[in-house]
Amino acid sequence: MIKPILTEPNHELRLKSDKVHLRDIKKDETQQLIDDMIETMQHADGIGLAAPQIGVLKRIIIVDTKKKGPQAFINPKVAGRSLLRVQAEEGCLSIPG
Numbered sequence: 001m002i003k004p005i006l007t008e009p010n011h012e013l014r015l016k017s018d019k020v021h022l023r024d025i026k027k028d029e030t031q032q033l034i035d036d037m038i039e040t041m042q043h044a045d046g047i048g049l050a051a052p053q054i055g056v057l058k059r060i061i062i063v064d065t066k067k068k069g070p071q072a073f074i075n076p077k078v079a080g081r082s083l084l085r086v087q088a089e090e091g092c093l094s095i096p097g
Contacts, residue, residue, distance in 0.1 A: 003054040017057045
């Protein structure tokens with residue numbers, strides 16, 4: 001189901017998200033959330049969407065690189081960084097334009 005995407009300056013976008021517990025990952029409601037996020041992102045012609053952008057304070061993001069298709073990441077963490085720099089246009093579905 002396509003969900004409305006929250007946009008700035010909505011205060012919910014600044015709230016801390018909750019960790020998704022291992023026991024909840026395989027639950028139907030978690031899979032439904034992921035499916036809804038993918039559908040919402042594709043409908044908005046985006047390449048990424050975080051659960052808080054649709055008002056769900058859970059640590060889940062969807063990324064679509066077009067090569068592999070949409071992928072869900074649960075409780076993602078930045079594990080490192082590179083000195084390589086890539087210049088590209090930034091976009092965010094919660095900040096239109």
